[in-house]
Amino acid sequence: MAASILSFTASPDRVYVGDEVTFTATATSTSSDSLTFILYYDAVIDTTQTNNTHSPYSVHVTDSPGTVTTTFTYDQLGNLTSGTDTFYVVRLVVGDGSATSATESISVFVTENKDPTFELFFEDLPDLDPGEELNLSVKVYDPDGDPLVVTWDFGDGTVVVNTTGPALPGIYVNQTYAWYPVTGPGIGGDMFFSLVVTLEDSYANSKTKSSQITVVLPPNGYPVIGFVASERVIDPMEDVTFYANATEPEGEALTWTFVFNNSVEDVHVAAYHTDDTPPGAKVWNNITYTFESPGNYTVRLYVCDGLVPHQSLAHNVTKEVPVDVVGNSPPSIADEIAMSEESPEINVTVGYTQVTFHLQAYDVDGEIITATWDLDDGEDSRVNTSAGGPIIYIFRQEMYFNQTGVYNVSVVVSDGILGHEVVSYREFTVASNNMPPSIDTIDITYDAGNYAIPGEEVVFSVTLSDPEMDVIEITWDFGDNSPILSFNLTEYVDGNLTCVVNHSYSEVGSYNVTIWYSDNELFGSLTHEKIKEVEVTVDRPFDKVVDSWSWWDYTSLIAVLMVPVALVMNLVWTRRRRKRLEAQGISLEELELRESIQLDEPDDYSEEEVD
Numbered sequence: 054m055a056a057s058i059l060s061f062t063a064s065p066d067r068v069y070v071g072d073e074v075t076f077t078a079t080a081t082s083t084s085s086d087s088l089t090f091i092l093y094y095d096a097v098i099d100t101t102q103t104n105n106t107h108s109p110y111s112v113h114v115t116d117s118p119g120t121v122t123t124t125f126t127y128d129q130l131g132n133l134t135s136g137t138d139t140f141y142v143v144r145l146v147v148g149d150g151s152a153t154s155a156t157e158s159i160s161v162f163v164t165e166n167k168d169p170t171f172e173l174f175f176e177d178l179p180d181l182d183p184g185e186e187l188n189l190s191v192k193v194y195d196p197d198g199d200p201l202v203v204t205w206d207f208g209d210g211t212v213v214v215n216t217t218g219p220a221l222p223g224i225y226v227n228q229t230y231a232w233y234p235v236t237g238p239g240i241g242g243d244m245f246f247s248l249v250v251t252l253e254d255s256y257a258n259s260k261t262k263s264s265q266i267t268v269v270l271p272p273n274g275y276p277v278i279g280f281v282a283s284e285r286v287i288d289p290m291e292d293v294t295f296y297a298n299a300t301e302p303e304g305e306a307l308t309w310t311f312v313f314n315n316s317v318e319d320v321h322v323a324a325y326h327t328d329d330t331p332p333g334a335k336v337w338n339n340i341t342y343t344f345e346s347p348g349n350y351t352v353r354l355y356v357c358d359g360l361v362p363h364q365s366l367a368h369n370v371t372k373e374v375p376v377d378v379v380g381n382s383p384p385s386i387a388d389e390i391a392m393s394e395e396s397p398e399i400n401v402t403v404g405y406t407q408v409t410f411h412l413q414a415y416d417v418d419g420e421i422i423t424a425t426w427d428l429d430d431g432e433d434s435r436v437n438t439s440a441g442g443p444i445i446y447i448f449r450q451e452m453y454f455n456q457t458g459v460y461n462v463s464v465v466v467s468d469g470i471l472g473h474e475v476v477s478y479r480e481f482t483v484a485s486n487n488m489p490p491s492i493d494t495i496d497i498t499y500d501a502g503n504y505a506i507p508g509e510e511v512v513f514s515v516t517l518s519d520p521e522m523d524v525i526e527i528t529w530d531f532g533d534n535s536p537i538l539s540f541n542l543t544e545y546v547d548g549n550l551t552c553v554v555n556h557s558y559s560e561v562g563s564y565n566v567t568i569w570y571s572d573n574e575l576f577g578s579l580t581h582e583k584i585k586e587v588e589v590t591v592d593r594p595f596d597k598v599v600d601s602w603s604w605w606d607y608t609s610l611i612a613v614l615m616v617p618v619a620l621v622m623n624l625v626w627t628r629r630r631r632k633r634l635e636a637q638g639i640s641l642e643e644l645e646l647r648e649s650i651q652l653d654e655p656d657d658y659s660e661e662e663v664d
Contacts (some may be wrong), residue, residue: 056082056149058157059118063143067162069197069256073126074161078145081118085149089114090121096144096158098132117149127163138162166256169195172223174250180243180267186231187266191250195220199254207232208246208266232268244268273358274302280354280372287344289380294341299356304332310355311340315348346472347380383473384422384466387413387445390479397454399485401521405455406485412464412477415445420468424448429460454483457576487577490519490570492585493549504590510555511589515568517542517550523572531556532564532589558591 059079068074080088090113098105113121131139140162148154173192181187193201198221205213205228217224234244246266253259276299283294299307306329313321327336344350353373393409400406416422416439424437428450437448448464459482466475498512505511517525525542535556542550558564566589571582 055084055151055153056080056088056117056147056155058145058147058155061145061157061159063159063161066160067164068127069166070127070129070163072163073124075122075124076143077120077122078147079118079120080147080155082149082151084151086117087114087149088117088119089148089150090119091146091148092121092123092125093144093146094125094127095132095141097142100133102142127161129163130165131161131163135162138164166199166254166258167196168258169193169199169201169220169252169254169260171250171252171260171262174262175264178264178266180269181232183268183270184231184233186229188227188229189248190225190227192223192225193217193220193252194223195254197221197254199256202253204251204253205230206247206249206251208248209234232266234268234270244270273305276301276307276356276358276370278354278356278370278372280374282352282374282376285375286377286379289347289378290343290345291378292341292343293376294339295352295354295374296337296339297354297356298335298337300333300335301330301358302332303358304330304334305358307336307338308355308357309338310357311342312353312355313342314351314353315346316351344376344378347378347382350376350378352376381420381468381470381473382417383470384414384416384420384468384475386466386475386477387415390462390464390477392479392481395481397481397483399454399457399483399487401485401487405453406483408452408454408483410450410452410462410479412448412466413445414439414448414466414475415443416468417443418468419443420470422446422466422468425465425467426450427463427465428452429462457483457485457487457574459483482576484576485574485578487523487572487574487581488520489574489577489579489581489583490517490523490525490572491583492517492568492570495568495585495587497587497589502594504592505558506593507559507561507591508557510557512553512555513566514551514553517552517570518548519550519572521572521574522548523574525550526571526573527552528569529554529556530567530569531558532566533558533560558589561591561593564589564591 057080059081061078062076064075064077066074076092078090078092080090082088091110092113093105093108093110095105095108097103109125111123111125113123115121127141131141133140133142140160142158143161144156144158146154146156170193171191172194173190175189175191178187189205191203193203195201198219201217201220201224203215203217203226205215207213207230209232211230213228213230215226215228217226232246244267246268247263248266249261249263251259251261278297278299280295280297283296284291287293295311297309297311299309301307307327309325309327311323312319321342323340325338325340327338330336342352351373352375353371355369355371357369389412391411393411394406397406397408410426410428412424414422414424419442421441422439426435426437428435430452435450437450439446454460459480461478461480463476463478466477467473492515494514494516496512496514498514499505500509513529515527517527519525522545527540527542529538538554540552542552544550566587568585568587569582570585574581
């Protein structure tokens with residue numbers, strides 16, 4: 054007797070992708086105390102019941118009789134089709150160790166949950182007054198009969214949620230809502246809100262539709278302003294009173310903003326607020342300001358019938374007045390920093406270069422002016438001072454440079470009054486006539502021959518020279534992805550430096566050895582960072598094998614050598630025979646012809662007779 058299956062079920066047998074299915078199987082055997090359950094969750098690949106050799110499966114062992122309960126989750130649609138549905142064939146095989154097994158198959162339908170949708174959605178909504186209620190109704194539908202969550206976002210920060218039962222036949226969802234826009238001072242005309250309705254089922258499928266709501270606000274007039282200054286031309290530290298008034302048609306509260314600008318930036322901003330007034334009444338808001346520094350100022354007034362933060366609305370009207378603050382002027386630079394050498398170069402023989410810097414400056418008020426130099430040398434600043442008077446002064450500073458590089462020299466010119474500092478900069482490069490190093494010789498030494506063998510130490514020897522005997526930095530790249538070696542060479546012998554390195558290669562091949570070397574005088578003459586490349590060949594030597602000869606080898610050689618000897622002897626005999634026949638008046642060819650046809654008459658020209 055074999056095992057027999059008592060029951061095999063799937064619960065549920067119709068699911069969506071991602072849902073879990075529980076399988077329960079019961080079996081028994083009359084010949085064994087042990088049962089093996091094998092469940093193939095995707096058993097066949099087509100309608101002809103072709104076995105799917107890649108089917109996921111699980112194995113369970115129980116006593117007999119036994120019951121197995123297990124779960125499986127399908128992550129994609131079924132591979133077989135029935136109408137519009139897709140399904141899998143699940144096969145149960147139960148064995149008890151005998152030659153035959155019990156088999157049973159069931160189907161599990163795995164489909165995809167579909168999106169909900171709107172069957173009806175409102176259109177052509179009317180314009181509304183503030184606070185006017187609007188009745189809204191939508192009809193929603195879910196092809197899978199799922200319950201839906203309907204979310205209403207009214208665009209003003211209010212969100213309302215409705216839930217439905219199974220929405221397979223289509224369900225109406227209603228809302229009544231009124232918009233109350235913020236109609237603060239200065240706001241008028243139409244306001245727009247975006248109403249968004251979202252459907253979502255329990256499988257996170259969603260659908261969204263939106264509509265624009267228009268709320269019409271009553272018209273609002275602009276304020277009308279007046280703005281004048283008590284004085285237009287003043288001295289530093291003098292007060293100026295600004296007289297500002299506004300007439301607001303609706304008598305709304307006003308925001309007043311005064312902005313003081315010195316032609317470069319805003320130096321002061323002041324904001325004030327006045328409350329509601331009778332419609333059309335004139336409101337005054339005067340302020341006084343002290344201008345501390347000379348300059349050309351613009352004072353702008355902004356008046357808005359909206360409270361902060363509504364200052365940037367279209368109802369923000371503006372006027373401006375100029376104020377000139379005159380007084381002591383800052384010094385001026387007549388010409389930028391000049392240099393005695395435009396391209397200074399250090400002479401390596403003396404070790405430095407001398408540069409003189411010039412700057413021309415003046416003060417229209419005749420104040421004593423100072424020029425404070427930063428020569429970018431790490432030392433304290435140098436200072437030049439004028440004698441005073443409204444003339445142009447030439448300030449000089451002398452500098453010795455013994456290091457190459459990029460320098461930034463700056464000068465601050467001031468008449469001693471805070472804020473009257475004027476700055477000039479000059480960036481330049483100090484070079485030198487230092488010459489670059491060079492490689493005189495490169496030697497590569499192998500143990501034997503003109504190539505290396507794997508594992509052999511190759512000796513590289515480089516001889517370098519440098520006219521100034523600078524420290525030479527040398528870097529080796531042996532071309533086989535081994536670590537790069539770097540050295541600083543300082544010990545000159547007879548004006549030369551020598552660098553010797555050993556390296557072995559593990560693999561056969563051709564290798565490019567790259568040598569970088571430099572004296573790091575980057576601002577010297579010519580190129581101070583150089584590269585040299587050499588090639589190293591790594592190979593294995595050819596081994597010659599010499600075998601001893603046997604008697605057969607000698608016999609074969611003699612036989613081969615006898616072939617040309619026999620040919621030569623045959624050729625000599627044939628020529629002698631031809632000559633004897635020709636002496637008798639017959640050719641060798643005629644004689645051979647006669648012999649071939651076996652003539653009856655005696656041959657008077659036989660070879661014996663010729664002899």
